[in-house]
Amino acid sequence: xxxxxxxxxxxxxxxxxxxxxxxxxxxxxxxxxxxxxxxxxxxxxxxxxxxxxxxxxxxxxxxxxxxxxxxxxxxxxxxxxxxxxxxxxxxxxxxxxxxxxxxxxxxxxxxxxxxxxxxxxxxxxxxxxxxxxxxxxxxxxxxxxxxxxxxxxxxxxxxxxxxxxxxxxxxxxxxxxxxxxxxxxxxxxxxxxxxxxxxxxxxxxxxxxxxxxxxxxxxxxxxxxxxxxxxxxxxxxxxxxxxxxxxxxxxxxxxxxxxxxxxxxxxxxxxxxxxxxxxxxxxxxxxxxxxxxxxxxxxxxxxxxxxxxxxxxxxxxxxxxxxxxxxxxxxxxxxxxxxxxxxxxxxxxxxxxxxxxxxxxxxxxxxxxxxxxxxxxxxxxxxxxxxxxxxxxxxxxxxxxxxxxxxxxxxxxxxxxxxxxxxxxxxxxxxxxxxxxxxxxxxxxxxxxxxxxxxxxxxxxxxxxxxxxxxxxxxxxxxxxxxxxxxxxxxxxxxxxxxxxxxx
Numbered sequence: 001x002x003x004x005x006x007x008x009x010x011x012x013x014x015x016x017x018x019x020x021x022x023x024x025x026x027x028x029x030x031x032x033x034x035x036x037x038x039x040x041x042x043x044x045x046x047x048x049x050x051x052x053x054x055x056x057x058x059x060x061x062x063x064x065x066x067x068x069x070x071x072x073x074x075x076x077x078x079x080x081x082x083x084x085x086x087x088x089x090x091x092x093x094x095x096x097x098x099x100x101x102x103x104x105x106x107x108x109x110x111x112x113x114x115x116x117x118x119x120x121x122x123x124x125x126x127x128x129x130x131x132x133x134x135x136x137x138x139x140x141x142x143x144x145x146x147x148x149x150x151x152x153x154x155x156x157x158x159x160x161x162x163x164x165x166x167x168x169x170x171x172x173x174x175x176x177x178x179x180x181x182x183x184x185x186x187x188x189x190x191x192x193x194x195x196x197x198x199x200x201x202x203x204x205x206x207x208x209x210x211x212x213x214x215x216x217x218x219x220x221x222x223x224x225x226x227x228x229x230x231x232x233x234x235x236x237x238x239x240x241x242x243x244x245x246x247x248x249x250x251x252x253x254x255x256x257x258x259x260x261x262x263x264x265x266x267x268x269x270x271x272x273x274x275x276x277x278x279x280x281x282x283x284x285x286x287x288x289x290x291x292x293x294x295x296x297x298x299x300x301x302x303x304x305x306x307x308x309x310x311x312x313x314x315x316x317x318x319x320x321x322x323x324x325x326x327x328x329x330x331x332x333x334x335x336x337x338x339x340x341x342x343x344x345x346x347x348x349x350x351x352x353x354x355x356x357x358x359x360x361x362x363x364x365x366x367x368x369x370x371x372x373x374x375x376x377x378x379x380x381x382x383x384x385x386x387x388x389x390x391x392x393x394x395x396x397x398x399x400x401x402x403x404x405x406x407x408x409x410x411x412x413x414x415x416x417x418x419x420x421x422x423x424x425x426x427x428x429x430x431x432x433x434x435x436x437x438x439x440x441x442x443x444x445x446x447x448x449x450x451x452x453x454x455x456x457x458x459x460x461x462x463x464x465x466x467x468x469x470x471x472x473x474x475x476x477x478x479x480x481x482x483x484x485x486x487x488x489x490x491x492x493x494x495x496x497x498x499x500x501x502x503x504x
Contacts, residue, residue, distance in 0.1 A: 019149050019499075020146070020147065021048060021056070022055075022152065023151075024133070024137050024153050025154035026059060027120055028105065030042065031065050031097075035185075036270075036406050037185045040154070040183075041057055043271065044487070046484075048492065051492060057103060058105070058107070058108065060109075060129070061114050062119075063116060064118050071097050072096050073093060073096075074140075076093050077093065078094055078140060083211070084213060090110060090132055093109040094107070094109070108132070108140070113125070113128060117129075127192050127218045131160060131213050133158065134159075134161045134163075134164060138175055141178070142172065147178070149178065150180065150499065152180075153231070155184065155186070156184075160221075160227075162227050162231040165178065165180055165230065167210070179232045180498070181235055181494060181495060184224065184236045185237055185403060187236075187254065187403070188328070189224070190225060191220075198220065203222070206225045225257070228258075228261065238267050238427075239267035241404065241424040242266060246259045270406060271409075271482055271484030271487045271488075272406060272410055279413070279414050282390075285414075286390075291479050294475060301392070301393070304320075304390070304392065307387065310373075316346060316347060317346070317348070317393055317461050317464045318347065318350065318391065318393050320352075320389065320392030320395050320396070320416060321388075321397075322352045322353055322384075323355075325353055325356055325360055326355050328399065329355075329400070330453070333448070335359070337454040348375075349375075349396075350388055354380060355378075363376050385407070385410070390416075394417045394443075395419065396457070397420045397421070398453050399420070402425060402426055404425030409429055413482065415475075417441065417473060419443045420444055421446070422444050422445065429480075430442040431444070433460075433463060433473060442477070443456050443459055443460045444456070
């Protein structure tokens with residue numbers, strides 16, 4: 001794998017012109033959000049624009065998108081080929097938003113597949129909806145006055161874009177010149193199927209032609225695999241994760257392909273929006289503060305305790321967790337240790353997030369048994385995480401797997417000390433607390449083991465008692481640079497390298 005010192009040497013040979021970059025995805029904040037990828041589709045393009053690049057995004061026009069965004073029609077009655085004899089085309093409009101809330105944004109409008117759908121995904125015909133998006137993006141570009149140098153398909157649902165570019169449109173005078181950098185945010189999900197349980201004879205090699213939109217075979221394609229095979233470069237969301245996915249343990253069946261293409265695989269850490277996650281100015285924090293006013297954080301802690309009906313005590317160790325409640329996020333480990341944790345340590349825990357019924361029931365029962373120690377909110381809430389970050393002493397994230405993670409960076413920004421497993425982006429962002437060297441911004445364990453998690457939480461609990469060193473750690477965490485600016489520069493290096501690969 002190439003490192004960024006080599007990037008700089010290589011890219012010096014490339015003319016540093018302004019790049020035209022199009023991000024394609026199924027969601028983007030503030031228009032539609034279903035995951036952290038939507039935040040990346042918003043923040044990264046803005047950061048690249050601040051570096052002088054011409055960046056735009058494209059996504060479907062869902063029913064749920066707020067009508068306050070005034071859109072202009074860019075192209076009307078765009079015919080998107082389906083390769084089906086019965087229904088050879090689906091007709092779309094392309095609309096454009098040029099307001100202040102994002103970089104210029106295009107929307108692919110189709111009443112049947114997007115306009116009538118309240119949710120982003122979860123429909124029986126999702127494979128048609130995403131194929132329409134992939135091919136619709138390219139048909140739009142054939143007719144557009146603005147042509148990107150690079151297209152960045154974000155996640156598996158846009159994985160057919162590089163495939164179409166290298167096959168169906170390989171002779172097209174416009175599209176054949178566009179390079180592709182495939183952005184992978186979670187390789188666990190690769191298509192409509194769980195490929196671990198698919199019969200060998202049904203598995204997708206990635207080399208058969210893409211079937212027509214209405215062919216049942218489309219459901220069994222591995223869209224992530226095809227994005228990897230046909231793109232010029234691949235980018236995942238942390239340097240450590242880029243190494244991990246080349247191993248059998250974390251490669252999800254694609255490790256050999258990642259090894260084979262490792263010179264075109266890059267890991268760039270996600271960033272967070274520092275204007276939105278700023279305890280000094282956030283409207284969602286009861287008492288604003290900064291790294292120079294760490295003592296004010298205690299007032300938010302008392303507010304958080306009051307909000308959740310916990311005993312108000314600024315000296316008790318309070319752990320927050322904003323997460324999907326799933327095994328992937330480490331809840332099977334927490335299930336094994338939560339009882340001894342609550343029995344033996346004078347602490348409080350606040351959980352925010354939805355997830356598997358099994359873990360919701362676990363937290364409910366523990367809250368009934370220990371009402372002064374546990375509180376929760378299982379409903380979706382965009383504001384409450386800010387309060388948890390600002391009010392908690394520590395933030396728990398013991399993930400089984402995590403490509404990058406954003407909440408540990410958001411928590412650190414608010415001075416909530418992360419307790420994490422050394423995996424993916426968690427390993428890249430959280431360095432273990434070394435009090436004798438005045439280093440580290442959190443507590444890290446490596447082995448995916450309940451005892452290791454219990455010992456690490458206990459270590460954090462004990463360290464909390466040393467107020468001066470804890471306060472210094474809060475200050476270091478809050479001053480750590482997790483902004484998009486550094487990551488955007490690294491993306492720009494990769495994009496210039498992508499152009500070089502495409503033209504060679």
